[in-house]
Amino acid sequence: MEVDKKLLEHVAGLARLKLSEDELNKFLPQLKETLEFFSRLKEIDTGNVKPSFHPVELKNATREDKEEKCLSQDDALSLAEHKKNGYFKGPRAV
Amino acid sequence: MTDETTLKDFISKIKNNEIDVVEYTYKLIEECKKINKEYGYFNTISEELALSQAKEIKIQLKQKNKEIKNKKLLGVAVSAKDSICVKGVETTAGSKILQGYKPLFDAFVIQKVKEEGGIIIGKTAQDEFGFGTFSMNSAFGIPKNPFDSERSCGGSSGGAAGLSRKLGNHIAIGESTGGSITTPASFCGVYGLCPTYGRVSRNGLIDFSNSMDKIGPIGKTIEDAALLMNVISGHDKNDSTSLNVKNEDYESYVKKSIKGMKIGIIKEAFGSGVEMEVEKNVYNGIEELEEEGAKVEEISLELPIKYGIATYYMIAASEASTNLAKYCGMRYGASEKLEGSFNEYFTKVRSNNFGEEAKRRIILGTFARMAGYRDAFYLKAAKVRTLMINEYKKAFKKFDALVSPAVSILPPKFSDIEKLTPLQHYIIDVMTVSPNVAGLPHLNVPVGFEKNLPIGMLLIADHLQEGKLIQIGSAVEKGK
Numbered sequence: 001m002e003v004d005k006k007l008l009e010h011v012a013g014l015a016r017l018k019l020s021e022d023e024l025n026k027f028l029p030q031l032k033e034t035l036e037f038f039s040r041l042k043e044i045d046t047g048n049v050k051p052s053f054h055p056v057e058l059k060n061a062t063r064e065d066k067e068e069k070c071l072s073q074d075d076a077l078s079l080a081e082h083k084k085n086g087y088f089k090g091p092r093a094v
Numbered sequence: 095m096t097d098e099t100t101l102k103d104f105i106s107k108i109k110n111n112e113i114d115v116v117e118y119t120y121k122l123i124e125e126c127k128k129i130n131k132e133y134g135y136f137n138t139i140s141e142e143l144a145l146s147q148a149k150e151i152k153i154q155l156k157q158k159n160k161e162i163k164n165k166k167l168l169g170v171a172v173s174a175k176d177s178i179c180v181k182g183v184e185t186t187a188g189s190k191i192l193q194g195y196k197p198l199f200d201a202f203v204i205q206k207v208k209e210e211g212g213i214i215i216g217k218t219a220q221d222e223f224g225f226g227t228f229s230m231n232s233a234f235g236i237p238k239n240p241f242d243s244e245r246s247c248g249g250s251s252g253g254a255a256g257l258s259r260k261l262g263n264h265i266a267i268g269e270s271t272g273g274s275i276t277t278p279a280s281f282c283g284v285y286g287l288c289p290t291y292g293r294v295s296r297n298g299l300i301d302f303s304n305s306m307d308k309i310g311p312i313g314k315t316i317e318d319a320a321l322l323m324n325v326i327s328g329h330d331k332n333d334s335t336s337l338n339v340k341n342e343d344y345e346s347y348v349k350k351s352i353k354g355m356k357i358g359i360i361k362e363a364f365g366s367g368v369e370m371e372v373e374k375n376v377y378n379g380i381e382e383l384e385e386e387g388a389k390v391e392e393i394s395l396e397l398p399i400k401y402g403i404a405t406y407y408m409i410a411a412s413e414a415s416t417n418l419a420k421y422c423g424m425r426y427g428a429s430e431k432l433e434g435s436f437n438e439y440f441t442k443v444r445s446n447n448f449g450e451e452a453k454r455r456i457i458l459g460t461f462a463r464m465a466g467y468r469d470a471f472y473l474k475a476a477k478v479r480t481l482m483i484n485e486y487k488k489a490f491k492k493f494d495a496l497v498s499p500a501v502s503i504l505p506p507k508f509s510d511i512e513k514l515t516p517l518q519h520y521i522i523d524v525m526t527v528s529p530n531v532a533g534l535p536h537l538n539v540p541v542g543f544e545k546n547l548p549i550g551m552l553l554i555a556d557h558l559q560e561g562k563l564i565q566i567g568s569a570v571e572k573g574k
Contacts, residue, residue, distance in 0.1 A: 008457070015415060015460040016422070016440045017453055027454060034458065034517045038404040041474045044397075044481065051476030052483060054305050054335065055291045055533025056557055061334035075198050079426035088424055091432055091439035 003032050101170060101318055104263045108169035109162070111155060115169045119148035119213055122171055122263075126215055129260050133243070134235035135253040137176045139216040140183045144171075147213045165211035166325055171264040172207050175251050176217040177224060178267060178309065179298040180204050183214070187300040188222040188250075190233035191421045191428045191447035201298020202333065203267055203309055203326040210325050215264070218253030222449045223414065224271050224302040226250050227522050228511050229278070231451040236508070240282055241547055245505040248278030251312065255282040258312045265322045266312040271302045272406050273526025275310050279538035280500035280550025285319045285567065286312040290557045291533030292337035294323075295330030303413035304335075306406075306530050316539075316568045320344040323560065339558060347564040353387030355494045355566065361392050362399035363498030363525060371544035376499045379541035379551040379570050383497075386569040393489055393496065397482045398528030405482065406527035407520055408462050408475035415459025418452065454516060483532045490556035495566055498525050500538045500550035529554045537563040539570045 008028055012019050019027065073086055082089040107113045123141050130136045151169060154162045162168065174180055177187035179197035181204075186192040204214065221231040229237050229252025237252040239245040240259040247256040251268035255278030258266045268275040270288040279286025287310045294309045301307055311322035323344040330336045359380060364373055384390050423429040423443030430442050448456070462471035489496060502525060511519070529536040534557060538550040551570070555562045 011457050011461045011464065012453075013441075014464070015419075015456045016437065016444050017448070017456060018441050018445045019453070023450075023453070027457065030454065030516045031458065031461075033515060034407075034520070035461075035471075037517055038408060038471065041401060041404050041408070041478055042470070044401060044478055046474065046477035046481065049477040049480050051473055052480040053476060055479075055483060055531065056337070058292070058335055061331070061336075063331065071198060076425075078198070079195065080424065081429035082424070082432050089432065090424055091434060091436050093436060 003028070003035060100315070101263060101265075101321060105168050105170060109155070113169070115151050115155070116145070116148045118169065119144055123215065126261065129257070133240065133256055133260065134237045135218055135257040135260070136216045137186060137188065137219050137234050137253070138184045140180065140214055143180070143183055144213050144215050147208070151211060162211070166321065167207060167210040167212035170212050171215045171261065172212040172267060172322070173215050173218050173254060173257055173264065174204060174267045175254050175269045176220050177269055177300040177302070178203065179300070180214055180217065183217060185217060185300070186234070187224070188220045188232040188234060189447070189449065189452065191444075192300070193233070193428060195427055197298070199298065202295035202330045204298065206326050207267070212325070218251070218257055218266060220253060221250035222452050223300065223418070224250040224269065224274055225414070225451045225455055227273070227277060227519060228506070229253065230508065230511060231449060233449055239505050242505070244507050244509070245547070246281065246508060246511060248281035248501070248505065250274040252278045254312050255279050255284055255286065258282065258284040258314055265318045267309060267322070267326070268312045269299060269307060269309050270530060271306045272410055272530045273523050275312060276500050276526055276536055276538035276550070276552055277523070279312050281505040281548065283540045283543075283548030284312055284314055285316050285540070286310065286538045287319045287323060287560065287563065288530070288536050289323065289327065289560055290337070290535045292335050293535070293558065293560065294326050295328075295333040295336045297330055297332040301417045303410040304417060305413060306410060306533070316564060316571055317345065317348050320348055320564050342561055344561055344564055347561040348568045350565045351387065352383065352566050352569045355388045355562070356492065357383055357388050357390050357566070358393035358489055358493035358496045359390060360399070360496055360498045361394045362396060367524070368499055368502040369504060371504060372499050372502060372549050375542035375544065375549040376497070376551045379539065380497060382570050383566065388566070388569070393493065395485055395489060395496070397478070397485050399524060401478055402482070402528035402531065403521055403524055405475045405478045406523070406531050407458070408471050409479065409531065411455045411459035412462045412472045413459070415456045415463065418448075418456055421448070451516070479531050482528060486532050486534060487556070494555065494562050496554045498552050500552040501525060504544060504547045504549070525552055533557065535560045535563055537567050539567045541570060
């Protein structure tokens with residue numbers, strides 16, 4: 001696995017982050033060092049082991065499909081900077 | 095103000111009108127401001143909310159409302175880590191991206207505290223979203239160790255632990271993903287209890303790693319921690335991972351005999367890498383347990399100590415990278431001038447407002463989940479997690495609790511922490527990450543001082559055995 005500047009920029013882009021040149025130069029050796037250390041997980045035989053996505057067994061929690069009280073439109077919009085006619089306003093899609 | 099009466103005495107004085115709750119709260123807020131100037135434990139002091147709660151309590155007491163006499167936390171100051179939502183009070187989780195965010199609702203734990211008459215005094219300092227061990231990765235101030243202001247009070251619930259040490263008649267609500275309750279508790283010489291995953295509702299907690307985040311109490315005494323656990327634990331239908339199990343009376347475990355209990359010393363957690371002073375004091379704590387009648391034996395647990403860091407950080411970063419995807423400058427939190435395409439706008443908001451460690455973890459987690467790497471990193475860690483849970487479960491067939499140092503070092507100086515690479519920083523979490531990966535309850539118990547700095551012992555128990563931890567922890571306190 002070759003972790004280089006190009007890959008780091010690509011991964012950052014997937015996460016919608018633009019790194020400055022300084023950040024790229026700083027993060028690259030740090031990421032390499034970290035991933036190399038984490039590669040030690042390879043030493044463990046996990047052949048037929050199932051992955052755990054939670055530490056305890058959980059049952060699906062569902063509720064009845066019934067209308068419940070929720071935030072009013074005004075409240076929901078009250079924390080947004082960009083809004084118009086009762087909607088959130090986002091950047092141009094096309 | 096900080097006289098050492100027990101909380102029980104304090105609460106009964108409030109109930110009997112021996113202490114005027116409004117006057118007291120007013121003075122308390124002034125003391126908080128003073129402490130904050132020197133130590134930086136708060137991101138926000140919620141003066142208005144605290145005083146309005148106190149006034150309401152005073153009215154109820156005057157009216158001789160019957161229910162008021164049953165309130166478990168009447169008049170007690172409770173602080174909340176800044177990642178826990180308090181209605182109308184700025185809640186930032188230590189991040190610039192949430193600066194100015196005032197939640198429209200109370201977290202489940204805050205609702206419970208308010209219902210029991212607890213007074214919310216403010217939001218405590220932390221690492222951004224919990225990303226850190228020393229509370230230094232914050233967009234706001236860095237809290238200082240109560241015993242030496244050139245040293246860290248630990249993280250990520252650093253403000254919570256420091257304030258617990260400094261402020262009387264107060265309990266803190268902390269949060270741990272990989273050790274963020276017990277590490278600062280250890281560095282500040284207080285009791286921090288991280289409950290079983292799902293024991294306390296996460297509703298209203300700003301998430302970091304949703305399969306590991308847990309809210310728990312930090313207090314000056316084990317009684318205080320147990321009291322708050324009684325208030326905040328329990329099932330919540332608004333958290334789909336909340337455990338639907340019977341409520342327990344945690345206070346009933348305080349000072350219960352530990353005679354005959356079996357405690358396993360984790361062999362790999364001592365020796366190389368552990369500072370001598372830490373080891374010596376933890377062994378003193380273990381001796382106290384033996385004196386109280388516990389049976390102590392060594393046990394080897396290879397996975398948690400050797401592979402815990404890699405497993406934890408892979409899972410935590412992966413989950414964090416998805417959880418933090420929601421911060422995009424649209425519905426709440428930081429925004430920028432609305433221009434450019436969707437991607438350009440989101441990228442601008444996120445790049446300008448996330449801190450350095452948040453960016454690092456987002457990148458690490460995105461990498462670990464990316465096509466071509468997912469099996470080797472994220473999925474591999476999830477499988478090792480299964481093996482780790484099994485290894486602990488096997489140990490708990492024989493032992494009531496396991497013991498190790500809470501942190502392998504004394505609280506370090508800020509100037510030394512600054513020299514660490516991110517990986518060296520992560521490795522400091524070696525003692526605490528694995529019980530967090532396995533969702534096991536764990537408790538920091540202060541066991542002594544060296545160079546005037548506190549040292550903590552970590553006790554780990556099986557799922558839902560918080561009571562045993564309180565029982566064992568209070569035996570050490572008694573032995574002091």
